[in-house]
Amino acid sequence: MGGVKVLGLNSSFPCVRVLWALKLKGVNYEIVEENLLNKSPLLLQMNPIHKKVPVLIHKDKPIVESLLILEYIDEVWKTTYPLMPEDPYDCSMARFWAKFVDEKVVVTAFEAMKSEGEGKEVAIVAAKETLELLEKQIEGKKFFGGDEIGYLDLVVGWICLWLPAIEQVGGMKLLDSSTFPLLYQWTQCFVHIPAIHECLPPREKAVDYFQTGLNYLRSLDASKK
Amino acid sequence: MEEIPNKLRLYGTEASPYVRRVIWALKIKGIEYDFVQEDLSNKSPSLLRYNPINKTVPVLVHAGKAIAESVVILEYIEETWPDPTPLLPEHPYERAMARFWIAYGDQKQHHVFHSFLACSEEGKEKAAKDLMEMLKIVQDEALGDQKFFGGNTLSLVDLCYGWLTSLKYVERVVGVRVLEPTTLPKLHRWMQDFSEEPLVKENLPDLEAKLPELETLRKHLMSTNK
DSSP: OOOEEEEEOTTSHHHHHHHHHHHHTTOOOEEEEOOTTSOOHHHHHHOTTTOOSOEEEETTEEEESHHHHHHHHHHHTTTSSOOSOSSHHHHHHHHHHHHHIIIIIHHHHHHHHHOOTHHHHHHHHHHHHHHHHHHHHHTTOSBTTBSSOOHHHHHHGGGGTHHHHHHHHHTOOOOOTTTSHHHHHHHHHHHTSHHHHHTOOOHHHHHHHHHHHHHHHHHHHHHHO | OOOOTTOEEEEEOSSOHHHHHHHHHHHHTTOOOEEEEOOTTSOOHHHHHHOTTTOOSOEEEETTEEEESHHHHHHHHHHHSOSSSOOSOSSHHHHHHHHHHHHHHHHHIIIIIHHHHHOOTTTHHHHHHHHHHHHHHIIIIIITTOSBTTBSSOOHHHHHTGGGGGHHHHHHHHTOOOSOTTTSHHHHHHHHHHHHSHHHHTTOOOOGGGHHHHHHHHHHHHHHTO
C-alpha cells in the first residue's frame, strides 16, 4: 500500500495546510475523517504520543505535526512546486515566521476569542500586535513565498477563513482591511488560487468547530468552580 | 562592534541549553565563529537589533544576516554546511522523525523542567515522576537500543537533548534524582556516551559556578508558584 492518507478533518486548519500542500504538488490522497470526540483506533495507533490530527500516512508510515508534514511533503515530492525557499537564509526566515504564526498569532487569536470582560480588550490588543508583525513581513511582496505561494503562505493561510470564524465566535474584529491592508490584500489573492479554494470548508463548519471547542472549554471551567 | 562580512557571530550565554546546542553543532562541523556573551538582564543593542521579535539568545549572524530560534539556527547550519558531518538523516521520513523528537523535547522540556525546578517540597516526588515519564517515552521510542539518537553518530536530536547532561545540577538543587541507571538505563548510558564525545566534552557548559544562582531561582519559582 503506497497511497497517501490524511487523518483529519477539513474544518481543522492544520489539516487543510497538509491538503493544500498535496494538492499543489498534484499528489493523490484519501482523507480519513476523524471525530475528535471519539478518536479512531487508527489515529491512536498512528499518533500515540499526541493523539492529534493531522497525520499523514505515506507508505504505511505516519508523520505528525502540520509543519513537519509540510516539510516532509516538500522533500518527498521535491520536483513539483517547491514549497520551501531555495536559499538557506530565506528558508530560516520561513521557519522562524511559521513558528511565530503557530506560537503567537494563533495562540493570541484564541485567547482573544476565549476572553471575556476587561481581559478581552487586553487579549485583542495582544493579538493585533502579532498581526502587525505579520503585516510588516508581507510588505513589498505578493505572497510570503514571493511571486508564488510557498510554505509560509500555507502556514498563514488559516487567516483567510478560520480567523474570521474565530472573530465571529469571539464577537470581535482582529483583521480589518483598514488596519492591516497588506494582510487583507494577501488573503484576497490567496483564496482565489484554485488549489487553495478547493480545500476550504464552508465557513459555518469552521465557526461550528470553534464554537463547540469554546463551549466545551467553558463547561470545563464551570465544572471547576 | 564592526561588521565583518562572511564572519559568523553567535550571541549567547554560558548557561542557556538553546545556545549550547548551537555551539556543539558549530564545533562538530568545525565552523569558526565569534562568541558574544550576553547579559540577559542588560541586553546589548546588537542583540535587540538582530532579534527584535523575541529579544533573546541564541542569535546567529552570518554575513550580516541574523537568524533566531535555536532549532531554526540548527537547520540553517545543517543546510549551509551539510558536509562532511551531516547532523540530519538523508531520508525524508527519518528527517521528519528527527524533527518530531526535537519538537517533542522542546515542548515538554520547557514545561516539565520548569515545573520540576519550581515544585514544592511536598510535590517534588510527583514532579520527578512526571519528568521521568516524559524521559521514558524519549528513551523507549526515540533512542531505543541505538548508541545515539542519530544512530552510530551524533545528530541534531542528540544536541537538542544535550541539556540532560546538566540535569544533575537541577536534581541536586531540588533534592531528588530522576536520570539514573536504575530508572532510565538506556538514556543514562546515552547521557554518559554523549558527554564523552570529544567535541561535546570540550564544550560542556560550566554550571558548577552557577549552582547558587540555580538555588536562588528555585526559591523564587517556589514562592511564585504558591
